[in-house]
Amino acid sequence: EIVMTQSPATLSVSPGEGATLSCRASQSVNSKLAWYQQKPGQAPRLLIYDAYTRATGIPARFSGSGSGTEFTLTISSLQSEDFAVYYCQQYNIWPPLTFGGGTKVEIK
């Protein structure tokens, strides 16, 4: 099973600032990496797939990068609606499909 590790667990950011979230895979997942955003009481929402491709309707301030075992989600200028928990997910080697433990982006 591929283990996905996200860091940091919590990130405190002021509105308007940028944020960088990390995701590491226990072995290479090539570029088969997705990012999701989840707000309290809501279902997750797909942000990025194939490591850097934005899903439909996702603002350009969200960008993904990386390949192999190291990935990054960057939010260029945080808006109030961006404070949430973010999960990465690998879909290269499965079953199982696996998620990281999440990074909570909170208001500083």
Next chain:
Amino acid sequence: QVQLVESGGGVVQPGRSLRLSCAASGFTFSRYGMHWVRQAPGKGLEWVAVIWHDGGQKVYADSVKGRFAISRDNSENTLYLQMNSLSAEDTAVYYCARDDDGDRNVFDYWGQGTLVAVSS
């Protein structure tokens, strides 16, 4: 617009069974693989199972293999999850999710979730 609506959750005693449903609309259901993903209270996401667009293949997480069964009725645009021999570790919100490109294993649309609580 794409809609996924889960139902069937509730409180159930350990060892009992429960069947979840997911009603799909706004897209051609029979063209997409479908997944169940769960989230224990205050925890992260855990993939549970997938079924191919035509129901021909089904794959499960080890944690539910032999106890859960995923199925679908393409004539009714509905996805199911039959859960047997439930334990406290199965307590979670269960989401159905659409596979974004048929079988890419990326989840582009999610339902609102249904809570399953296993408790005596």
